[in-house]
Amino acid sequence: MAQGRSPVTHNDREDPPASTDGPRIATEVKTRGDADTATETVFRLDDVHVYYGSFLALRGVTLDIPQNQITAFIGPSGCGKSTLIRCLNRMNDLIPGAKVEGKITYQGQDLYGDGVDPVEVRRRIGMVFQKPNPFPKSIYDNIAYGPKVIAMKPPSMDQLVEESLRRAALWDEVKDKLKQNALALSGGQQQRLCIARAIAVEPDVILMDEPASALDPISTGRIEDLMEQLKQDYTIVIVTHNMQQAARISDRTAFFNAEPAEGTGDRTGLLVEYDRTDTIFTQPTDQRTEDYITGRFG
Numbered sequence: 490m491a492q493g494r495s496p497v498t499h500n501d502r503e504d505p506p507a508s509t510d511g512p513r514i515a516t517e518v519k520t521r522g523d524a525d526t527a528t529e530t531v532f533r534l535d536d537v538h539v540y541y542g543s544f545l546a547l548r549g550v551t552l553d554i555p556q557n558q559i560t561a562f563i564g565p566s567g568c569g570k571s572t573l574i575r576c577l578n579r580m581n582d583l584i585p586g587a588k589v590e591g592k593i594t595y596q597g598q599d600l601y602g603d604g605v606d607p608v609e610v611r612r613r614i615g616m617v618f619q620k621p622n623p624f625p626k627s628i629y630d631n632i633a634y635g636p637k638v639i640a641m642k643p644p645s646m647d648q649l650v651e652e653s654l655r656r657a658a659l660w661d662e663v664k665d666k667l668k669q670n671a672l673a674l675s676g677g678q679q680q681r682l683c684i685a686r687a688i689a690v691e692p693d694v695i696l697m698d699e700p701a702s703a704l705d706p707i708s709t710g711r712i713e714d715l716m717e718q719l720k721q722d723y724t725i726v727i728v729t730h731n732m733q734q735a736a737r738i739s740d741r742t743a744f745f746n747a748e749p750a751e752g753t754g755d756r757t758g759l760l761v762e763y764d765r766t767d768t769i770f771t772q773p774t775d776q777r778t779e780d781y782i783t784g785r786f787g
């Protein structure tokens with residue numbers, strides 16, 4: 490499945506590609522000049538602040554997220570990891586009082602710009618949550634639901650369901666019971682079903698907010714193996730409180746902390762350090778990162 494290149498303006502699925510009319514914003518894919526791997530940037534965040542009402546939850550986040558890699562957000566509880574990952578597909582729009590300031594571009598396009606359709610954004614940028622949340626429907630219908638809702642017209646729905654389940658490494662376990670209620674699956678299978686459901690609508694990016702924290706170690710291992718496969722086709726951003734998991738699976742790691750903000754004294758999330766995962770875990774430049782990864786965090 491190719492990484493999407495077209496913008497996320499309203500109705501663009503129905504439009505023919507390239508230089509036609511419509512409320513389009515030119516797609517501008519920027520290249521990141523990493524010394525070892527030149528890779529395209531999918532998200533570019535510039536001085537992002539997030540408020541819940543008057544409470545500043547996250548301040549001044551600037552970072553780029555590369556394509557076809559796994560980027561992990563780590564840090565102590567309350568430092569804004571979930572808040573930030575929700576900004577990446579405009580899920581915070583659904584929280585009353587949440588406000589995002591600064592700039593977030595996705596494939597070079599202002600994610601919060603005029604004419605951008607949040608529903609289309611959430612199709613391109615799917616999300617998997619901590620607790621598996623299958624619909625109380627059959628396994629088949631869980632996968633087919635999203636494509637139907639957005640009026641996708643695959644040549645064969647059966648094939649789309651099979652392909653999605655295969656990509657989520659679940660097909661062999663469920664192929665003989667597609668009509669069974671998804672709630673009868675184990676927790677780990679349910680989480681892979683949710684990943685298959687996200688894949689079915691052909692996203693470019695999969696956001697995962699602590700996807701394995703409710704699972705046993707074997708199921709966690711399967712999800713981690715799956716993520717490694719999925720990054721061939723998708724860009725993945727994961728929130729995890731499990732540092733070993735971040736070290737095992739991610740290419741880049743962003744470490745966040747919550748510290749008192751000037752003026753208010755409220756503890757506000759901020760990005761402390763962002764780098765290649767091996768650098769963060771072996772040669773962090775910031776003392777706070779070092780203290781956190783070595784367990785000396787106060």
Ligand code: ADP
Nearest residue numbers: 541546565566567568569570571572573584758
């Ligand atoms: P993390 O994912 O790192 O644990 P969160 O993003 O959940 O952190 O929370 C960051 C801060 O924002 C915390 O102080 C939290 O209490 C606050 N917060 C998160 N969600 C909401 C919300 N819906 N309404 C108000 N405050 C929130």
